[in-house]
Amino acid sequence: MTPDPVAARVEMVAELAGSGALGRGPVRDALLALPREVLIPQAYVRRSAPGEQPPRWDLLDWTAPGDREELLAVLYGGGSVLIQHDGEPVLGRTRGARSAGSITSMSTVMSVTASLLQELELRPGQRVLDVGTGAGVTAAVACHVCGDAGVVSLDRDRHVVDAARTRLGELGFRPAVVCGAGEQGLPSSAPYDRILVSFAVPRVPDALVDQLAPGGRLLVHVTTASPSWPGLAIVTREPEGRIAAELRAVEFAHRAGHGMERIVLSRAFLERIAGEPGRTTRRSRTAPPADTARGLWLAVGHLYGGLVRDFGAGPDQLVIGAPGCGSWLRVRPDxxxxxxxxxxxxxxxxxxxxxxxxxxRAAGEPGSYPLVIDPGGAQRAGTRCGRLSWQLAEPSARADGSPR
Incomplete structure (x- = not known):
């Protein structure tokens, strides 16, 4: 049976709409029109088992008939699409096996991308800065909706930039695709009506705020060194120039940006948590907070640094570790x-x-918090009364595992 990209595209958009990640409007129309097999004609699939060393991947290629069915499932399955291995040139690659190393660029999970693009409220004629080009999906949608003359896409990897420029051109789009540090934006083409950052940062980049036009909107995921409880910063510049912002707790976020420290729970640490009796065990009538209490968990991640949640522990357990000091928590129903x-x-x-x-709870169980961005200075999130507030870390700050 010959793979049908059009049918796969329609099915992907229908699933996004059914999940609530995508509504009717220009973003949906753009995704229905976007042939991902042209924009991403090659992608990696992992062949090694979790934890297997060295890891192994296969590079699938749309021009190889034997790869098309599997590649179509990858491109339109809704998950992340792996596009670059070990910083390699993306154009001119040969299909086949790779081992060791790591994946260095990918296209984000489609539900995250679609919901963010929809929240941008793209309109024809807007100037758009796409920070973190990747496979070029955001740039392609922005070109389709706004017109390519006003779209700028920025990535620090020259190979990713070259590939995106070429493949966007094959779709008939000619945006400015530029190599550079995303956190600095591109002042020479500013101001921008819409800015979307496709990687997580410890605070909203000041340079991008400065490049936001009156009436403009900036979206960027803000996280600590822990990947467990992310937030989405929504920054707007009022027509008179004043900056307004909020930090909203979200379930999923982009990967951490270049040079940002991340902490993880190692396999050895998880085995310790599962097998050791611990220092103390107490019986509590209080159930652990629900996963859906994301505003609470967002605050936990910022106010008490260095914590990582094991989401694979199962629905009836809460397991959290602090790798920096070796502390851990295990909560089970008795x-x-x-x-x-x-x-x-x-x-x-x-x-x-x-x-x-x-x-x-005393603050009314917020799911988002006002975010104050001082020009060239501090950024502070939290409730207006100040009882549940915290300073966002500087970009160079490191997590030491101690409470703030």
Whole structure:
């Protein structure tokens, strides 16, 4: 059976619409018109098992008939699409196996991309800065909706830039695709009506705020060194020039940007948490906060740094570790309407969570927080009363695992 890209495209858009990630409008029309197999004619699929070393991938190619069915599923399946291995040139590659190294560029999960593009409220004639070109999906949608004359796409990787410029051109689009540091934007083409950053940062880049036009909107994921509880910064410049912003708790975010520190729970640490008795175990009538209480968890991640959640622990457990100091928390139901709370290490993570939970409830259980951006200075998020507020880290700040 011959793979049908048009049918796959329609099905992908229908699934995005059904999940609530995409509504009717120009973004939906653009995604229905965008042949991803032209924009991304090659993509990697992982062949090695989780944890297997060295990792192994195959590069699939649309021009190879034997690859088309699998590649079509990758391109229109809604997941991340892996486009570059170990910083290689993206144009002129031969299909086939790769081993060791790492994936250095990818196209983001489509539900995240679609929802952000929709929230940008793109309109014809707008000037758009796409920061983090990747495969060029955001740039292609912006060109389709706004017209390519006003679209600028920026990426620090020359190979990614060259490939995106070529493939956007094959779609008939001629935006400015430029190599440079995304956090600095491109002042020579500013101001921009819309700015979308496709990687996470520790604070909103001041240079991008400065390049926002009156009436403009900037979207960027803001996270700590932990990947567990991200936020989306929504920044607008009022017609008179004043900056207004909020930090909204979200479930998923872009990957961390270049040079941003990330902390993880190693396999050895997870085995310790699963197998050790811990320092103390107490019985609690208080259930752990729900995953849907994202505003609470966002505050936890900022107010008590260095924590990482193990989302693979199962729906009936809460497992959090602090790799910097070796502390951990394990919460399980004990079968009697109570919870067994086990902690280990110098930090009492359960007490930290309960501290934030009490302040979060007193603040009305917010899911987003006002974000104050001082020109060239501090950025502060939190409730207006100040009981649940925190300073956003400087770009060079490192997580030391200690509470703030």
């Amino acid at each position: 079968g009697h309407g109570r919870w067994a709370v086990t902690t280990s290490g110098p930090r009492d993570i359960w007490d930290e969570i309960q501290d934030v939970a009490a302040r979060w």
